Amino acid sequence: xxxxxxxxxxxxxxxxxxxxxxxxxxxxxxxxxxxxxxxxxxxxxxxxxxxxxxxxxxxxxxxxxxxxxxxxxxxxxxxxxxx
Numbered sequence: 001x002x003x004x005x006x007x008x009x010x011x012x013x014x015x016x017x018x019x020x021x022x023x024x025x026x027x028x029x030x031x032x033x034x035x036x037x038x039x040x041x042x043x044x045x046x047x048x049x050x051x052x053x054x055x056x057x058x059x060x061x062x063x064x065x066x067x068x069x070x071x072x073x074x075x076x077x078x079x080x081x082x083x
Contacts, residue, residue, distance in 0.1 A: 046054075062070045
C-alpha cells in the first residue's frame with residue numbers, strides 16, 4: 001500500500017493502467033468510426049438559382065411582418081456563433 005510504505009507498486013497501478021488502456025482503445029475506435037463517417041459525408045452545394053429562390057421566399061416572408069416580427073423570425077432562424 002502506498003500510504004504505508006511510501007512506494008508505488010506495480011500491483012497498485014495495474015488495474016488503473018488496464019482501465020486506461022481500455023478507454024484509449026475505445027476512444028480510438030470511436031475516432032476511427034467518426035473519420036469513416038466524415039469521409040462518407042458529402043456536401044451538396046446549392047446552385048445560384050436555388051439560392052436565389054430561397055432568398056426570394058425569405059424576402060416575401062419577411063415583408064409580410066412588422067419589424068418586431070421580422071427580428072423575432074430572424075433570431076429564431078439564424079444560429080448564432082458562440083464566439
